[in-house]
Amino acid sequence: MPAEDFKETVKQQADIVRIIGDYIKLKKAGAQNYSGLCPFHGEKTPSFSVHATRQFYHCFGCGVSGDVFSFVQKIENITFPEAVRLVAQKLGIPLPTATYSSPGEARGAKLRAQLFDIQERAATFFQECLKRPEGARAREYLAGRGLDAETIARFRIGYAPDSGFLLRDRLTGEFSEEVLRESGLFSWKQEDNRQPNRIAGATAEPQVPRGPSPARNDKTENGAPTTNDQRPTTMYSKFRNRVMFPIANDAGKIIAFTGRTLATDEKSGPKYLNSPETGIYSKGRVLFNLDHAKEAIRKLDYAILVEGQMDCISVYAAGFHNVIASSGTAFTEIQAKLLGRFSKNAVVNFDPDTAGAKATERTLGLLVEEEFQIKVLTLEQGFDPDLYIRRKGKDAYGEALRNSQKYFDYLIDRARSHFPVRSAEGKVKAVNFLLPHIQRVPSRIVRDELGQEIAQKLGIDSTVLRQELRHVAAERSASSVKGLPETQATDAERILVRALASARQMQPGSEHLSARDGAEEEFDPARQAQYAFQSEALHRGLATESLVEALLNAGPELGDVMELPCSDSERRTLASILLKEDEELSAERLDGAVRALRRIHLRRRLEETQRELKKSGVSDDRVRMKELLCEMERLSRALRDPSLAEDGLKAALGNKKSA
Numbered sequence: 001m002p003a004e005d006f007k008e009t010v011k012q013q014a015d016i017v018r019i020i021g022d023y024i025k026l027k028k029a030g031a032q033n034y035s036g037l038c039p040f041h042g043e044k045t046p047s048f049s050v051h052a053t054r055q056f057y058h059c060f061g062c063g064v065s066g067d068v069f070s071f072v073q074k075i076e077n078i079t080f081p082e083a084v085r086l087v088a089q090k091l092g093i094p095l096p097t098a099t100y101s102s103p104g105e106a107r108g109a110k111l112r113a114q115l116f117d118i119q120e121r122a123a124t125f126f127q128e129c130l131k132r133p134e135g136a137r138a139r140e141y142l143a144g145r146g147l148d149a150e151t152i153a154r155f156r157i158g159y160a161p162d163s164g165f166l167l168r169d170r171l172t173g174e175f176s177e178e179v180l181r182e183s184g185l186f187s188w189k190q191e192d193n194r195q196p197n198r199i200a201g202a203t204a205e206p207q208v209p210r211g212p213s214p215a216r217n218d219k220t221e222n223g224a225p226t227t228n229d230q231r232p233t234t235m236y237s238k239f240r241n242r243v244m245f246p247i248a249n250d251a252g253k254i255i256a257f258t259g260r261t262l263a264t265d266e267k268s269g270p271k272y273l274n275s276p277e278t279g280i281y282s283k284g285r286v287l288f289n290l291d292h293a294k295e296a297i298r299k300l301d302y303a304i305l306v307e308g309q310m311d312c313i314s315v316y317a318a319g320f321h322n323v324i325a326s327s328g329t330a331f332t333e334i335q336a337k338l339l340g341r342f343s344k345n346a347v348v349n350f351d352p353d354t355a356g357a358k359a360t361e362r363t364l365g366l367l368v369e370e371e372f373q374i375k376v377l378t379l380e381q382g383f384d385p386d387l388y389i390r391r392k393g394k395d396a397y398g399e400a401l402r403n404s405q406k407y408f409d410y411l412i413d414r415a416r417s418h419f420p421v422r423s424a425e426g427k428v429k430a431v432n433f434l435l436p437h438i439q440r441v442p443s444r445i446v447r448d449e450l451g452q453e454i455a456q457k458l459g460i461d462s463t464v465l466r467q468e469l470r471h472v473a474a475e476r477s478a479s480s481v482k483g484l485p486e487t488q489a490t491d492a493e494r495i496l497v498r499a500l501a502s503a504r505q506m507q508p509g510s511e512h513l514s515a516r517d518g519a520e521e522e523f524d525p526a527r528q529a530q531y532a533f534q535s536e537a538l539h540r541g542l543a544t545e546s547l548v549e550a551l552l553n554a555g556p557e558l559g560d561v562m563e564l565p566c567s568d569s570e571r572r573t574l575a576s577i578l579l580k581e582d583e584e585l586s587a588e589r590l591d592g593a594v595r596a597l598r599r600i601h602l603r604r605r606l607e608e609t610q611r612e613l614k615k616s617g618v619s620d621d622r623v624r625m626k627e628l629l630c631e632m633e634r635l636s637r638a639l640r641d642p643s644l645a646e647d648g649l650k651a652a653l654g655n656k657k658s659a
Contacts (some may be wrong), residue, residue: 006084006088007069007084008525009093010065010084010087010088010091010093011055011068011069012070012601013093014055014087014090015036015052016050016051016052016055016056016067016068016071017050017052017056017088017407018067018119019071019072019087020036020050020057020071020470021034021066022090023039023071023075023337023341024036024037024038024337024340024341025037025340025341025344026040026050027046029049030579032051032052032054032397033049033050033051033052033579034049034051034052034054035047035048035049035050036048036050036119037337037370037371038059038061038062038064039075040059040062040064040074040075041059041061041062041335042333042369043061044369044425044442045442047059047060047061048060048061049579050070051578051579054578055067055068056575056578057071057239058571058572058575058579059585060572060575060576063568063571063572065571065575068087069083069084069087070083072086072087074254077107077282077285078112079108079150080105081105081109082109082112082249083429085327090101096575098358108279110180111178111179111279112279112280112469114175114176114179115179115182115183115255115278115279115280116253116254117175118171118175118180118183118185118257119172119177119183119185119246119253119255119256119257119280120253120254121170121171121177122167122171122183122185122254122257123156123158123244123246123254123257124267125158125167125170125171126158126159126160126206126244126246126257127158128158129158129159129160129161129166130152130158130159131632133521134159134161134162135159135161136261138159138243138262139159139290141243141260141262142157142243145310145314145386145390146314146317146386146389146390147313147314147317148317150377151313151316151317154292155245155246155289155313156246156254157243157245158243158244158246159242159243159244160237160238160239160240160242160244160259161241162238162241163240164236164240165236165237166237167185167186167237167239168186168235168236168237169182171185180235180611181235182278182279183278184238184256184276184277184281185237185238185239185257185275186235186236186237186238186277186313187235187236187237187238188234188235188236189234189236190347192222192381193392213436238273238275239257239259239273241261241262241263241268242260242261242262243259243260243262244258244259244271245258245259245260245309245313247255247275247281247286247288247558248291249280249286249290249291250287250290250291250294250338251291252528254290255278255280255281255286256274256275256278256281256283256286257274257275258272258273258274258275258309259272259273259274260272260310261273268292272308275363284332284334285332285334285335285338286335286368287324287325287326287335287338287339288309288312288324288325288326288337289309289312289313289316289323289324289325290324290342292316292321293321293322293323293324294342296321296322297322297324297339297342297343298342298343299322300322300343300345301343301345301347302322302341302343302344302347303322303324303339303342303345303346303347304320304322304323304324304346304347304349304377304401305323305324305325305326305331305339305346305347305348305349305350305363305506306323306324306325306349306350306385307325307326307350307351307384308325308384308386309325310386311325311349311384311385311386312324312325314386314389314390315349315385315386315389315397317418318389318394318397319396320394320397321405324339326363331362331363332366332651333366333369333370336366336367336369336370336372337370340370340372340546344370344371344372344373345372345374346367346372346373346374347365347373347374347375347377348363348367348374348375348376348377348407349376349377349379349385349401349406350363357377358408360376361411361414361437362436364376364407364410364411365436365437365440367407368407368437368440368441369440369442371442374406374407375404375405375406375407376404376405376407376410377400377401377404377405378405378410379400385397386398388497408437408450408454410434411437412434412453412454412457414433415430415433415434415458416430416457416458418430418433418611419433421458422461426462427458427459430458431454431458431460431465438450438451438454451465489542489543489544489573489577490542490543490596490597490600491578491593491596491598491602492592492593492594492596492597493539493542493543493544493548493593494577495549495552495589495592495594496532496533496539496548496590496594496597497544497548497574497577497591498525498577498578499525499526499528499529499590499593500526500529500530500533500548500551500552501526501551501574501577501578502525502526506610525587525590528587528590528591528594529590529594530552532597533548533552533554533649536598536601538594538597538598538600540601541604542600543573544573546566546570547566547570547573547574550564550565550566550570598646602638605631605635606632606635606636609628609631609632612628613625613628613629613632
């Protein structure tokens with residue numbers, strides 16, 4: 001099947017509301033319109049809209065818009081062909097052979113595929129090494145952490161041998177040097193011609209030349225390394241003598257690793273070493289174990305969020321399968337949005353030490369802004385989730401989980417423990433500590449309830465605290481993004497713009513099409529609107545004039561109306577009109593809209609003629625004055641036509657507002 005035909009097949013079968021609903025929470029906001037928080041910019045008030053019938057989305061906050069493919073392409077950070085294939089996979093449509101629009105796009109897609117492949121091959125290599133004699137120390141470590149063979153296999157835990165070259169030699173014949181370098185699995189250094197002083201008894205591994213040594217991002221246009229420095233380089237494994245924990249995306253594909261060192265000397269490097277960011281891995285966009293946990297999170301409607309991978313694995317192995325962890329980074333807004341695709345309820349269980357408490361507060365702030373319902377699980381001092389389960393058992397952890405605090409109870413307790421609320425100064429500090437967290441709460445009702453609770457627990461006058469909360473609410477209001485904007489277009493303009501757009505969005509038999517009673521031909525709203533605009537130029541001088549011109553001039557090759565070549569403001573107006581399609585686009589309404597614009601056109605011409613009459617010198621030109629008076633009479637007579645009466649037009653347009 002040709003690529004264009006396959007794309008159209010997928011698009012016809014794709015329900016954009018369901019596809020986007022897998023990424024963000026959508027609420028119905030009209031007959032065919034759904035709204036939610038935009039995943040492409042931070043906002044607290046929904047300005048992101050999806051139209052179910054027309055199959056497009058538009059954000060009135062940041063201006064992005066498009067179809068199901070552009071959404072998936074943008075949110076997954078992939079190419080357009082990859083987006084088409086991903087949507088097809090979600091729909092269960094068999095995939096054809098991939099085709100690409102340019103050599104660069106094909107090369108990028110090929111590199112991404114090879115990066116997935118090399119991570120998978122590395123994971124297999126590490127698993128094999130764990131079972132070999134040299135993996136004995138790693139197996140002892142895992143057994144000491146309470147992990148059995150089943151858990152080790154489920155998480156594909158492995159061992160990176162204490163060698164810089166075994167993994168490299170395994171993969172060299174299968175992948176190019178570019179893929180090896182881009183994989184994040186290797187480091188390299190330039191060789192020095194001088195002979196280094198060797199430590200007595202040290203065994204040196206063979207130094208294999210790997211070509212010229214570029215800087216990490218010092219490449220030519222085609223991605224090949226530059227050759228400014230001709231000294232040979234040695235490429236060696238980044239992970240050595242480490243227990244390896246694969247990191248997978250939510251689809252279950254391995255994209256990176258975390259390695260826990262088994263060495264104790266100072267030269268062993270950090271305790272935990274993470275893969276660098278690559279073409280398929282961005283640590284702030286990944287949640288560890290989400291591939292295993294997502295179904296349990298959906299079923300139970302809440303997630304347990306822990307800090308480290310061992311904590312996550314231990315909690316999962318104890319039977320709590322809805323557990324996830326941030327991946328080698330502080331919790332991010334993107335991770336919060338990713339989690340929100342599966343549930344808006346979370347129990348945060350970070351370490352109770354100082355660093356852990358601060359991380360908990362940052363995470364709470366992000367989750368509050370994303371409108372999560374949050375609880376905080378605080379374990380006894382000195383216990384992380386892994387140690388707690390190993391020492392006290394899974395039943396004790398389950399009991400602690402059931403007794404988790406609501407997030408603001410947790411913060412109020414922290415404020416009281418940090419600041420002596422017996423004094424006025426302590427109360428001020430406690431309130432100042434809590435106010436930034438209150439400010440993140442989207443609901444005014446919830447903020448009021450929190451204010452009363454805080455006043456009671458801190459012994460503060462509730463009137464004073466309410467005054468502070470009003471300032472917080474004012475700041476939220478000033479910074480929030482408003483909902484769908486009103487355009488300056490009249491109701492008649494809206495109807496006719498919808499009609500023009502229907503040429504590229506509606507198919508015969510659509511619910512928006514209706515036939516005139518007794519008519520032999522099917523009613524075509526686009527054709528009627530085009531005739532009205534082109535024959536009478538009724539759009540001249542209107543707020544939507546340039547938008548109408550763009551729709552009239554668009555050729556039949558324009559498949560998606562939101563791809564119309566126009567300005568951002570015009571696209572915003574078009575989206576606003578199309579997302580408010582509440583009534584049927586009938587012949588009667590369209591005819592009423594044409595007559596309403598005709599009335600507006602005549603009134604504007606009459607006002608222009610009146611202004612012309614008042615110009616200096618016109619009264620001295622009797623011929624010109626007679627022409628203008630005749631034009632005024634003609635326009636006034638036309639406006640007295642019963643078909644243009646305002647009351648009749650209001651009824652025809654289906655509303656009570658004047659056109």
